[in-house]
Amino acid sequence: MSAPLLEAARLQLRFGAVRALDGVDIEIFPGEVVAIVGESGSGKSTLLRVLAGAMNAEAGTVLYRDAEGEAHDVHALTEAGRRKLMRSDWGFVHQNARDGLRMGISAGGNVGERLMAAGDRNYAHIRAEAAEWMARVEMDPARIDEPPKNFSGGMQQRLQIARCLVTSPRLVFMDEPTGGLDVSVQARLLDLIRGLVSQLGLAVFFVTHDIAAARLLAHRIVVMRHGRIVEEGLADRVLDDPRHAYTQLLVSSVLAA
Amino acid sequence: MNAITPRNAPGNTPEHAYNFAYLDEATKRMIRRAILKAIAIPGHQIPFGAREMPLPYGWGTGGIQVTAAILGPRDVLKVIDQGADDTTNAVSIRRFFARVANVETTTRTAEATIIQTRHRIPERPLTEGQVMVFQVPMPEPLFRLEPRLAETRRLHALGDYSLAQVRLYEDIARQGESGSAYNHPVMVGGRYLMSPSPIPGFDNPKLHNSPALMLFGAGREKKIYAVPPYTEVRSLDFEDHPFKPMRAPQCCSACGSATSYLDEIVADDQGGRIFVCSDTDHCAETQGQ
Numbered sequence: 355m356s357a358p359l360l361e362a363a364r365l366q367l368r369f370g371a372v373r374a375l376d377g378v379d380i381e382i383f384p385g386e387v388v389a390i391v392g393e394s395g396s397g398k399s400t401l402l403r404v405l406a407g408a409m410n411a412e413a414g415t416v417l418y419r420d421a422e423g424e425a426h427d428v429h430a431l432t433e434a435g436r437r438k439l440m441r442s443d444w445g446f447v448h449q450n451a452r453d454g455l456r457m458g459i460s461a462g463g464n465v466g467e468r469l470m471a472a473g474d475r476n477y478a479h480i481r482a483e484a485a486e487w488m489a490r491v492e493m494d495p496a497r498i499d500e501p502p503k504n505f506s507g508g509m510q511q512r513l514q515i516a517r518c519l520v521t522s523p524r525l526v527f528m529d530e531p532t533g534g535l536d537v538s539v540q541a542r543l544l545d546l547i548r549g550l551v552s553q554l555g556l557a558v559f560f561v562t563h564d565i566a567a568a569r570l571l572a573h574r575i576v577v578m579r580h581g582r583i584v585e586e587g588l589a590d591r592v593l594d595d596p597r598h599a600y601t602q603l604l605v606s607s608v609l610a611a
Numbered sequence: 612m613n614a615i616t617p618r619n620a621p622g623n624t625p626e627h628a629y630n631f632a633y634l635d636e637a638t639k640r641m642i643r644r645a646i647l648k649a650i651a652i653p654g655h656q657i658p659f660g661a662r663e664m665p666l667p668y669g670w671g672t673g674g675i676q677v678t679a680a681i682l683g684p685r686d687v688l689k690v691i692d693q694g695a696d697d698t699t700n701a702v703s704i705r706r707f708f709a710r711v712a713n714v715e716t717t718t719r720t721a722e723a724t725i726i727q728t729r730h731r732i733p734e735r736p737l738t739e740g741q742v743m744v745f746q747v748p749m750p751e752p753l754f755r756l757e758p759r760l761a762e763t764r765r766l767h768a769l770g771d772y773s774l775a776q777v778r779l780y781e782d783i784a785r786q787g788e789s790g791s792a793y794n795h796p797v798m799v800g801g802r803y804l805m806s807p808s809p810i811p812g813f814d815n816p817k818l819h820n821s822p823a824l825m826l827f828g829a830g831r832e833k834k835i836y837a838v839p840p841y842t843e844v845r846s847l848d849f850e851d852h853p854f855k856p857m858r859a860p861q862c863c864s865a866c867g868s869a870t871s872y873l874d875e876i877v878a879d880d881q882g883g884r885i886f887v888c889s890d891t892d893h894c895a896e897t898q899g900q
Contacts, residue, residue: 471773
């Protein structure tokens, strides 16, 4: 097996008296989907932000291996280096599409921005790529010049995913990408993400409180509580044979339809 | 330093009431330091302590301070406002320096050593040794794209200008061409995005590899920036939508020029209009030939 794409060791972070991260070790391999589950306040979103370098931990390291196999300490990078990584190798899908999109700019501009940031200066090519990615996330490419505010919540989320994937990243961070959507839209979005992930061979960190979404997407599940990882393992093992008392509670709390 | 005597003291000529070129020597040195720094980092905005000037903000306080700082007794000064030498702003600033610095003034581009300008570059090609001084209302090219000044400084530091490129993409998607007929942003020396002050896009190519030194002064925003002679200045564009300087397709009705930048003037109350050169010196020269 190849070396991990991203590995974090002994991450520590406190917010006042609250331990948001308490000695967290986590790693992800190329092409792997890791779900981070837990209740609100368990530190899962904080963990994601620390892994993505958007927030610094008080202690611990995050190492990222680029396409050449060279390891970078994410928190020791300069801001320029981190931004470069963010727009070439990584993608971040926010829970709220408004945080990840520019609401005043057309759908095509939103998808094209990452290409332009990466140095593409050919208008026709940018536009063709944007239209193609809109089609791939099952949006109508004819609406390329409409601003995101014309789109429904589910469509905005698809647009955000297209914007992330257009520069073909290797690692994508998703923070509750299906939060706030109704169940049928959620199901279609999860189906889309699953398809894209397997086509593109993406590695994905996927934060969710939705156990069903984790079962559908994840290869591996990490359960967090009070800033600690209480259990981790293959998705079906964790969900069908939970060992930690908290995981058992979490799994048994899911309502059967 | 000269003691300041009251301006209206009997037997005192006006220019004795002020230090040479109005500003005191310490202020001029401060501005010169900012100018040197600006020339060393082409296109980068340097903050400076802009002074209150005897004219309102928006009338050229930045340009006038830069001119005052670089002016010497042997300089020949030309001042233009939208290309014209005979408009109120140009006449007032020219008279101001004639009075407080006693320098020679001219309306002829060829004779001038310093040209202070509002929103135009003269039609006649500039030569080595000439200095252009631009009056700049808003020095930040990312203004209107990113409202936080701290963030615009970060974007400049990182050389991340995708926002400006996205704006251009939006213009082309919406109307098939760039939406800025003036103040079209330029990349200076392949590093800094710069606002060329509101000169028409027609004048943008004149910034590229110009033999003259270009200084930009923004009084209200307290910034100075510069394009040194023979510096690469490229207007922002796409490979397949190259930057096109725009010009009215007519000829000048005074001199007949088909290549100069034109102003459109309503000539009567029947809707009739004529086009004349915006550069009055160039127009007079062409008419004289």
